[in-house]
Amino acid sequence: MPEMVTLAIDEQEVEVEEGTNVLAAALGAGICIPNLCYLPGLKPTGACRVCIVEVEKNGRTKMTASCTLEAKDGMVIHAHSENVLRARRNIVELLVAEAPESEVLQVLAERIEVEDVRYPERDNDCILCGRCVTACAEIAATGAKGSIGRGMNRHIGLPFYNEEYCQKCYECRERCPMEIAPQSRRDPCGVCGSELSKNEDLIPEMCGDCELD
Amino acid sequence: MDLARVDAILEGRGSEPFDVMEVLQDIQEEFRYLPEDAMRQTAEILQVPLIEVFRLANFYKAFSLKPRGRHLITVCTGTACHVQGARKLGDQVLGQLKVGPGETTQDGAFTVETVNCVGACALAPVVIIDGEYYDHMTPKKLRKLISRIRKVDAQEEETRTNA
Numbered sequence: 001m002p003e004m005v006t007l008a009i010d011e012q013e014v015e016v017e018e019g020t021n022v023l024a025a026a027l028g029a030g031i032c033i034p035n036l037c038y039l040p041g042l043k044p045t046g047a048c049r050v051c052i053v054e055v056e057k058n059g060r061t062k063m064t065a066s067c068t069l070e071a072k073d074g075m076v077i078h079a080h081s082e083n084v085l086r087a088r089r090n091i092v093e094l095l096v097a098e099a100p101e102s103e104v105l106q107v108l109a110e111r112i113e114v115e116d117v118r119y120p121e122r123d124n125d126c127i128l129c130g131r132c133v134t135a136c137a138e139i140a141a142t143g144a145k146g147s148i149g150r151g152m153n154r155h156i157g158l159p160f161y162n163e164e165y166c167q168k169c170y171e172c173r174e175r176c177p178m179e180i181a182p183q184s185r186r187d188p189c190g191v192c193g194s195e196l197s198k199n200e201d202l203i204p205e206m207c208g209d210c211e212l213d
Numbered sequence: 214m215d216l217a218r219v220d221a222i223l224e225g226r227g228s229e230p231f232d233v234m235e236v237l238q239d240i241q242e243e244f245r246y247l248p249e250d251a252m253r254q255t256a257e258i259l260q261v262p263l264i265e266v267f268r269l270a271n272f273y274k275a276f277s278l279k280p281r282g283r284h285l286i287t288v289c290t291g292t293a294c295h296v297q298g299a300r301k302l303g304d305q306v307l308g309q310l311k312v313g314p315g316e317t318t319q320d321g322a323f324t325v326e327t328v329n330c331v332g333a334c335a336l337a338p339v340v341i342i343d344g345e346y347y348d349h350m351t352p353k354k355l356r357k358l359i360s361r362i363r364k365v366d367a368q369e370e371e372t373r374t375n376a
Contacts, residue, residue: 137262146264148271159267160249 007075009053014071022066022077023051033079034088034112036095036104036177037129038067042138047130049091050108054078063087089114099127104177125178132156132172140171218243219251223258230261237269237276245281274328282317282324284362286342291330293337298351302338303327305352309359322366323359 003018009026016025021044026033035051038044046068054061055069056076063084066077078084092109097119099105105127109117128147133156136145144165148157158165173179222239226232233255240251247270256263270276286306290299303314306325310318317324333339336348340355347358 143262144264146262146268148268150272159252159263165263 005071005073005075007071007073007077009077010079016071018071020071022053022069022071022075024067025071026053026066026077026079031079033066034092034108035067036108037131037134039131039134039138039175042134044068045130045134047128048095050088050095052084052087052091054081054084085112088112093117094119095127098122099124099178101125102127102178104180126156127177128154128156129177130156131175131177135171135175140167140169142167142169145172216250216254219254223255228259230259233259233261233266233269237266241276245283245285246277246279277324280317280321282321283366284323284343286323286325286340286359287331288325288327289329289331289333289337289339289341290327291334291337293334294330294339297337299338301352302340302350302355305355306340306359309356322363 004015005018005020006013006015007022007025008014009022009029009031012029012031014025014029014031016028020028023033023035023038023044024040027040033051033053035048037046037048038051044065044067046065049065051066052063053066053069054063054077056078061078061081061083066079089112092105092112093114096102096105096109096114096117100117100121100123130147133145133147137143144158144167145156147154149155219240222236222243226236226239236255236259237247237252240247240255244251252266252270253263255261256266270278288294288299288303288306290303307313310323310325312318312323312325314325314327328341331339331341331346333346333348336346338350340347340350340358342358342362347354
């Protein structure tokens with residue numbers, strides 16, 4: 001029997017197996033935390049920071065990505081506090097500025113009520129969320145793709161930029177937020193997969209517009 | 214490319230995935246750059262994804278993916294060196310050797326690189342040639358230094374052909 005831990009997310013008691021991350025715990029309990037780079041069941045990377053939450057400890061709170069945060073007994077998580085919502089809007093704003101062409105990001109921005117993008121548009125075709133890298137390593141088990149370079153110049157690529165290393169399964173493309181059109185996919189915001197859209201009492205302000213079934 | 218030399222390096226080092234940095238450093242020292250085949254061999258023997266090796270090779274400035282010259286000239290362009298005229302040093306060496314920053318001379322003798330700070334600010338401006346630090350550099354001193362290295366190289370070449 002795996003050990004169970006109990007934590008509080010948005011004042012709701014959630015019991016999960018030890019080792020579960022906070023994001024998975026919340027989604028499982030029907031609490032929607034918007035996320036982007038997280039692929040359920042696979043190793044979280046914590047790259048996009050959309051899933052940030054506040055962790056309360058000794059009366060102080062700390063913001064961190066929930067996908068890379070392991071659920072611990074007695075943890076107190078605020079996923080929809082003023083601070084979190086503001087920070088999350090800002091993060092998505094930056095992502096949209098980075099890649100204004102992405103429909104997925106547009107939908108995500110709309111859902112969390114980003115009103116205006118205050119940052120100069122960069123017109124990139126990649127936000128370095130790393131979904132493709134995770135897909136390549138864990139779903140396709142090829143492990144061909146990875147990020148190359150550092151800082152401003154970091155980009156995703158194949159060894160020696162040689163296409164031969166790609167086995168052309170396109171698992172990566174399937175999951176790229178730049179390639180997915182929201183209409184064609186159930187999970188543009190990374191799916192809450194929750195009962196949330198049916199239960200408006202839970203977090204109406206966050207996912208009121210969410211049409212997912 | 215001599216793969217036997219890579220194998221010798223791999224033999225001398227551990228064969229765990231975390232040994233990859235040390236192996237790459239050895240390869241860099243041996244070949245003065247990281248040849249593609251050497252990186253492939255490393256990935257295969259150490260059982261790390263090739264992209265991981267390529268990623269490290271790209272990330273660290275100490276590694277070069279293009280062949281470097283026999284002599285490496287590093288001009289520090291940190292704040293202290295900049296204030297003391299590092300740009301003039303850079304212009305001097307680039308002009309003398311007729312290369313751009315990061316490039317290698319046609320005869321494969323020199324590679325010129327700039328670096329942001331070498332932590333020897335009290336000695337500014339600093340130029341490092343083949344691991345040796347030269348302090349309080351002036352364009353004149355640098356020009357003479359390069360000429361001297363050229364001369365020594367030529368002499369060595371001569372003794373080698375005579376021998």
